[in-house]
Amino acid sequence: MPATQSKTIAIVGATGVVGRTIETVLEERGFAVDNYVPVATGRRGQKETTAFGKTWTLTAPDDVDFSGIDVAFFSAGASVSEMLVPKAVDRGCRVVDNTTAFRMDRNVPLVVPEINATRVGGDAMLVACPNCTAIVLVMSLAPLLAAVPVERVVMTSFQSVSGAGREALCELDEQIEADAGDKAPQVEVLPRQIAFNCVPVIGDALESGYTKEEEKIVEESQKILDEPELKIVPTAVRVPTRVGHAIAVNVELKEPLAPGRAIELWKSAPGVTYSDEVPTPLDAAGSDMVIAGRVRRDPTRPNAITYWVVGDNLRKGAATNSVQIAELFL
Amino acid sequence: MPATQSKTIAIVGATGVVGRTIETVLEERGFAVDNYVPVATGRRGQKETTAFGKTWTLTAPDDVDFSGIDVAFFSAGASVSEMLVPKAVDRGCRVVDNTTAFRMDRNVPLVVPEINATRVGGDAMLVACPNCTAIVLVMSLAPLLAAVPVERVVMTSFQSVSGAGREALCELDEQIEADAGDKAPQVEVLPRQIAFNCVPVIGDALESGYTKEEEKIVEESQKILDEPELKIVPTAVRVPTRVGHAIAVNVELKEPLAPGRAIELWKSAPGVTYSDEVPTPLDAAGSDMVIAGRVRRDPTRPNAITYWVVGDNLRKGAATNSVQIAELFL
Numbered sequence: 227m228p229a230t231q232s233k234t235i236a237i238v239g240a241t242g243v244v245g246r247t248i249e250t251v252l253e254e255r256g257f258a259v260d261n262y263v264p265v266a267t268g269r270r271g272q273k274e275t276t277a278f279g280k281t282w283t284l285t286a287p288d289d290v291d292f293s294g295i296d297v298a299f300f301s302a303g304a305s306v307s308e309m310l311v312p313k314a315v316d317r318g319c320r321v322v323d324n325t326t327a328f329r330m331d332r333n334v335p336l337v338v339p340e341i342n343a344t345r346v347g348g349d350a351m352l353v354a355c356p357n358c359t360a361i362v363l364v365m366s367l368a369p370l371l372a373a374v375p376v377e378r379v380v381m382t383s384f385q386s387v388s389g390a391g392r393e394a395l396c397e398l399d400e401q402i403e404a405d406a407g408d409k410a411p412q413v414e415v416l417p418r419q420i421a422f423n424c425v426p427v428i429g430d431a432l433e434s435g436y437t438k439e440e441e442k443i444v445e446e447s448q449k450i451l452d453e454p455e456l457k458i459v460p461t462a463v464r465v466p467t468r469v470g471h472a473i474a475v476n477v478e479l480k481e482p483l484a485p486g487r488a489i490e491l492w493k494s495a496p497g498v499t500y501s502d503e504v505p506t507p508l509d510a511a512g513s514d515m516v517i518a519g520r521v522r523r524d525p526t527r528p529n530a531i532t533y534w535v536v537g538d539n540l541r542k543g544a545a546t547n548s549v550q551i552a553e554l555f556l
Numbered sequence: 557m558p559a560t561q562s563k564t565i566a567i568v569g570a571t572g573v574v575g576r577t578i579e580t581v582l583e584e585r586g587f588a589v590d591n592y593v594p595v596a597t598g599r600r601g602q603k604e605t606t607a608f609g610k611t612w613t614l615t616a617p618d619d620v621d622f623s624g625i626d627v628a629f630f631s632a633g634a635s636v637s638e639m640l641v642p643k644a645v646d647r648g649c650r651v652v653d654n655t656t657a658f659r660m661d662r663n664v665p666l667v668v669p670e671i672n673a674t675r676v677g678g679d680a681m682l683v684a685c686p687n688c689t690a691i692v693l694v695m696s697l698a699p700l701l702a703a704v705p706v707e708r709v710v711m712t713s714f715q716s717v718s719g720a721g722r723e724a725l726c727e728l729d730e731q732i733e734a735d736a737g738d739k740a741p742q743v744e745v746l747p748r749q750i751a752f753n754c755v756p757v758i759g760d761a762l763e764s765g766y767t768k769e770e771e772k773i774v775e776e777s778q779k780i781l782d783e784p785e786l787k788i789v790p791t792a793v794r795v796p797t798r799v800g801h802a803i804a805v806n807v808e809l810k811e812p813l814a815p816g817r818a819i820e821l822w823k824s825a826p827g828v829t830y831s832d833e834v835p836t837p838l839d840a841a842g843s844d845m846v847i848a849g850r851v852r853r854d855p856t857r858p859n860a861i862t863y864w865v866v867g868d869n870l871r872k873g874a875a876t877n878s879v880q881i882a883e884l885f886l
Contacts, residue, residue, distance in 0.1 A: 378856050382712035382804040384754045384793065402732060422797050423838045424714045426804070426850060426864050435815065435852030457856035461804040461864065463714065466796050467752050474712040474756070474791040485765065508753045520756055522765025526708050526787035534756050534791065 232260035233556065236295045236319075238287060238310065239302030240264030241272055243392050244324060247545035248299050249277040255549060265290050265302070292317040297552045300325060301544070315351045320555045322548045324355040329446055336449045339550040340497040341368045346554040353551050358543030359383050359439070359462065360446040362471050365516040365542070366535040369495035370488060371451060375480040377529075378457040383443070384465045384472040385428060386507060387420055389539045394420070398466060416464065426463040437462060470507025471539040479529040485521040488531060492518045497542065510536035514546045562590035563886065566625045566649075568617060568640065569632030570594030570605055573722050574654060577875035578629050579607040585879060595620050595632070622647040627882045630655060631874070645681045650885045652878045654685040659776055666779045669880040670827040671698045676884040683881050688873030689713050689769070689792065690776040692801050695846040695872070696865040699825035700818060701781060705810040707859075708787040713773070714795045714802040715758060716837060717750060719869045724750070728796060746794065756793040767792060800837025801869040809859040815851040818861060822848045827872065840866035844876045 235252070239245040241264070252259060259278045266272070266284045274283050287306055292298060292314040300307045300323045307327035314321050328334040335345035336354045338361055346353055356364075363381060370376065387398045393415045401411035401421035411419050418425045429438030440460040448456050492500040498516040501509070505517040516537040524530035537543055565582070569575040571594070582589060589608045596602070596614045604613050617636055622628060622644040630637045630653045637657035644651050658664040665675035666684045668691055676683055686694075693711060700706065717728045723745045731741035731751035741749050748755045759768030766774075770790040778786050822830040828846040831839070835847040846867040854860035867873055 380710045380806045382791075384714075384795070402736075406732075418834075418836055419838060423836050424795055424797060424802050425834070425836055426802075427834050434855075435850065459806055459854050459856050459860075459862055461712075461850075461862060463802075463804065465714070465754055467754060472754050472756075472793075474793065476710045476789055504748075504755070504757050506748055506753050506755055508749060520765065520791075524789045525764075526789050530789075532789055532791060 232258040233296040234261040234263065234294055235259055236263035236265055236290065236292070236298040238265040238290070238298060238300045238306060240275055240284065241266040241270070242301060243388050243395065243540055244301040244544045245299070247540045248301070248548055251541065251545045251549045253278060255553070257549065257552070263290060263295060292319040295319045297322065297555060299548050299552070311352060321352045322355055322551045323352060324544055324548050326442065328352060329354040329356060330449065336446060337551050337554075338364055338450050338547060339554060340365065340495070341450055342452065343554055346551065350555070353555070355544065355548045355551060356446045356450055357439070357442045358389055358539035359385060359471050359473065360443050360450065361543045361547055362516055362535060362537035362539070363443060363473055363475070364447050364450045365498045365537065366475065366492070366518050366533070367447070367477070368451060369491040369498060370477065370479070370483065371453070373487070373491055374483045376456060377478040377480050378459070380459045380476040381443070382461045382474045383463055384467070384507065385462060386467040386469050386471055386539055387416070387464065388469045389471065390416060390464070395468060398468070420464060420466050422466060424463055424465050426461060428462045428464055436460065467507045469511040469538060469540055470536055471543060472507050472534065472536045474532070474534055476524060476532045477530065478527050479531070482529050483531060485523055485531055488521050488533070504534070505536045507536055510538045512541070513538055514542050516542055562588040563626040564591040564593065564624055565589055566593035566595055566620065566622070566628040568595040568620070568628060568630045568636060570614065571596040571600070571602055572631060573718050573725065573870055574631040574874045575629070577870040578631070578878055581871065581875045581879045583608060585883070587879065587882070593620060593625060622649040625649045627652065627885060629878050629882070641682060650680075651682045652685055652881045653682060654874055654878050656772065658682060659684040659686060659772075660779065666776060667881050667884075668694055668780050668877060669884060670695065670825070671780055672782065673884055676881065680885070683885070685874065685878045685881060686776045686780055687769070687772045688719055688869035689715060689801050689803065690773050690780065691873045691877055692846055692865060692867035692869070693773060693803055693805070694777050694780045695828045695867065696805065696822070696848050696863070697777070697807070698781060699821040699828060700807065700809070700813065701783070703817070703821055704813045706786060707808040707810050708789070710789045710806040711773070712791045712804045713793055714797070714837065715792060716797040716799050716801055716869055717746070717794065718799045719801065720746060720794070725798060728798070750794060750796050752796060754793055754795050756791060758792045758794055766790065797837045799841040799868060799870055800866055801873060802837050802864065802866045804862075804864055806854060806862045807860060808857050809861070812859050813861060815853055815861055818851050818863070834864070835866045837866055840868045842871070843868055844872050846872055
């Protein structure tokens with residue numbers, strides 16, 4: 227990756243799992259961070275953080291002066307973004323927002339650089355980074371769609387607990403510990419016990435019966451792929467994994483596509499690959515690649531295939547994708 | 557449940573997770589066990605077992621005399637069943653076989669009593685109990701099918717580790733313990749690490765790309781439902797839960813079926829129900845009910861619905877279904 231000119235960057239939500247991963251990815255990709263403004267509520271009593279070889283004092287969200295900041299990454303929830311992103315943009319700070327606040331705003335590009343980097347125009351000040359599951363899904367669908375139109379997608383996700391943040395990860399560990407000690411696991415962060423369980427509820431339930439997470443997966447995928455009519459039926463499920471989302475995908479195409487051809491398409495597309503060894507969430511964790519596997523003909527429909535795909539929800543699903551967007555800015 | 561006349565029963569695989577659950581279910585259902593022959597290889601040095609209020613000596617598979625046994629439950633793998641079931645039947649012992657050995661044999665009924673109890677004729681000596689995931693699936697599909705013909709099913713399972721037996725359960729616990737102690741988890745029983753992971757490989761891979769487990773789910777469901785042409789596209793995934801299988805099901809029907817009508821059908825069918833609280837594997841564990849939830853319209857296809865269903869793989873998925881078959885025998 228090319229080193230960029232030295233910059234001042236901010237991460238709003240610097241102490242969260244995604245914020246910390248953005249720091250790591252910036253370092254890995256040789257992003258020249260001259261000055262760093264880590265922004266966090268500091269509610270765990272934390273006052274400073276170490277990154278880019280130095281220790282930096284945390285700034286409270288209300289105290290940030292965005293005027294000297296080149297790029298700010300937002301990953302502290304939609305309400306924080308709704309409040310601060312307009313202020314940041316007003317001050318000339320470019321923003322990569324990794325919350326739901328602006329993703330479906332028709333004036334804001336929703337970008338997965340391998341798919342729609344061209345949406346980031348030279349004067350773009352605000353770009354949204356999509357939902358982690360939507361990113362894994364579209365990274366696997368885009369190479370197929372480039373070759374053959376898609377009729378319909380039925381997908382079921384296996385979403386790791388880190389997608390719900392640091393406190394959810396602690397809750398998983400505490401529930402496992404309680405279980406080992408024959409104590410009743412406490413349920414506070416996630417809606418149901420997640421240790422030794424699978425919970426098909428992510429986000430609020432909508433009147434349609436789908437959840438907010440499922441709606442995001444559908445609408446964001448349609449926007450990223452620029453296929454507003456693409457038919458997607460989602461079931462989003464939280465599972466007791468820590469990092470790495472997996473999706474079981476059934477795709478009905480409008481023309482034939484042999485599994486072997488799908489493999490070629492994945493292997494030749496950037497950011498995605500195919501593994502003959504069945505890829506699992508643990509294989510995805512720590513990698514920037516989205517990995518498809520187990521592609522097979524679906525004998526029940528002409529032109530349908532079924533496959534499995536995994537990706538690191540913190541990296542390509544959030545931090546890496548956000549940093550790639552920042553690279554497009556600069 | 558009616559108490560039956562006192563009987564001599566055998567369980568081949570008595571010390572396994574399903575064998576132990578069969579003992580429990582027999583006790584719960586007031587099955588009058590006069591004499592019990594627990595059959596096990598005793599490879600963990602175990603010589604006796606306690607059940608039905610007494611302690612019984614384990615018999616090795618090769619030493620069983622089936623002539624005095626009224627009903628034998630087999631749950632010790634297909635090769636043991638292939639060897640011993642014919643001998644048992646020859647001696648006039650009725651057999652409930654919970655392995656793959658005879659399930660697809662056209663002369664052997666494959667029975668889920670709520671669906672096809674009539675297949676157990678008065679002179680039936682051998683009845684097969686289906687795969688645990690197939691049972692949960694067909695229990696949820698049968699009430700719908702009775703009302704509206706089904707065009708196609710796309711399903712993704714979340715299968716608990718107990719479905720792979722006691723050693724797999726130990727492996728899950730050991731891997732979690734190793735992880736807590738920052739040691740590398742050992743992988744011996746299951747094909748990949750299961751703690752904090754999801755593994756879409758259950759059983760050998762077939763040339764089609766599907767696994768043996770996926771093939772079982774399709775073929776057994778078709779046989780039980782007496783719908784040999786029913787289209788089912790399966791993905792079977794092992795997840796780090798202990799007990800309770802879940803399935804995300806998308807059903808295309810040949811006529812309209814409102815979600816509310818599906819709920820009525822489930823609530824009025826025996827052995828299955830519907831919960832407005834989202835049912836999870838932990839909710840199913842310990843129950844004999846198969847519980848559907850989250851039914852919703854699928855807007856991408858006329859007459860399609862999507863739902864989630866859970867069942868205890870050891871009970872209704874194996875032991876309870878086996879004992880119900882034995883009750884039909886007697």
